[in-house]
Amino acid sequence: MYGWCGCIIRVDLSTNTxxxxxxxxxxxxxFLGGRGFNSKVLFDEIPLGxxxxxxxxxxxxxxxxxxxxxxxxxxRVEVSTLSPYSGILGDGNAGGKFAAFLKKAGYDxxxxxxxxxxxxxxxxxxxxxxxxxxxxxxxxxTWETTDILIERHGHDISVACIGQAGENLVRFATTIxxxxxxxxxxxxxxxxxxxxxxxxxxxxxxxxxADPETFKALVxxxxxxxxxxxxxxxxxxxxxxxxxxxxxHPGFRHYQKYLKAKEIPHKLRPKAWEKYEI
Numbered sequence: 001m002y003g004w005c006g007c008i009i010r011v012d013l014s015t016n017t018x019x020x021x022x023x024x025x026x027x028x029x030x031f032l033g034g035r036g037f038n039s040k041v042l043f044d045e046i047p048l049g050x051x052x053x054x055x056x057x058x059x060x061x062x063x064x065x066x067x068x069x070x071x072x073x074x075x076r077v078e079v080s081t082l083s084p085y086s087g088i089l090g091d092g093n094a095g096g097k098f099a100a101f102l103k104k105a106g107y108d109x110x111x112x113x114x115x116x117x118x119x120x121x122x123x124x125x126x127x128x129x130x131x132x133x134x135x136x137x138x139x140x141x142t143w144e145t146t147d148i149l150i151e152r153h154g155h156d157i158s159v160a161c162i163g164q165a166g167e168n169l170v171r172f173a174t175t176i177x178x179x180x181x182x183x184x185x186x187x188x189x190x191x192x193x194x195x196x197x198x199x200x201x202x203x204x205x206x207x208x209x210a211d212p213e214t215f216k217a218l219v220x221x222x223x224x225x226x227x228x229x230x231x232x233x234x235x236x237x238x239x240x241x242x243x244x245x246x247x248x249h250p251g252f253r254h255y256q257k258y259l260k261a262k263e264i265p266h267k268l269r270p271k272a273w274e275k276y277e278i
Contacts, residue, residue, distance in 0.1 A: 002210035003065050004028050005106045009129060011122060013194050014055060014114030018129050023108050033065040035091055037109045038080035042089065045113075052084040052186070053169055053193040055115035061102070061160070061199065062110070068103025068207040070219050072226060075100035077160075079183035081190045085171040090185030096178035097158035104203025116195040121161075123153070124201045134197040138167060142176040149200050161198035162188040169193055 001023070010019045031040050038060040050056045059081040066074035077099035083090025102110070105126050112122075119134040137145050142163040149159050158178055165173035166188030173188030191197075209215045226232050 008109045011112045012114045013116040034078040037062040052082040063099035067099040079187045084186040084189045092183030092185045094177045094181040094183040096181040101158045101201040101203040121198040157202045166192035
């Protein structure tokens, strides 16, 4: 299987068991990865009418099809569950190293069910997977947790974890990945309810590519676009993805016009964000 690793991790926190399950090629081709994989699992396995903070809820982590490859900007992981604050499908998409490392460790998805009897964290070290005691981490912030786990397991890891909000079942609590990336929609509260403090991933292998030379050419072309396109370098890189979300300039749709800084609506400029700075 090219692009996919062909293996899914299933963790049952209630029984403290871990299983590696083969990824069906039919499922892979129909749902591709990320949100597709997660949505299928949640649709198939979550009973109707449950409390999202109960042990019956399921939470999934899945990287995209291109995650772990040299293609730029593809280390994105989808964190999906029955949202505690909306009561419907909750998808959070986050960056960081987690998605790439999970694929490099050899896995296409993590499916977590049940509820642990005491705080745990999941350690994925390439082919070795185990649940470890997280009692000493309970009550720590996401930064503190990440720093402790890096000191414990090394700098070549990625950490997805929750803080006090998730532990205390705040319904909009998020999962934080590598200190700065957030997978929202209440996933932090679900992990807190399951008493899973963190997931640590180390991955060292390469994702198999069917046609390496063609893929390399596509990577090179995409990198050139990202480093030379005016919108990417002079607008998105400066003002971020908020540009176009709040005020999408009519003349700029479909990249038809390059806007100078003074032409960008004032609400999108950094000056307007100063009151939110710490």
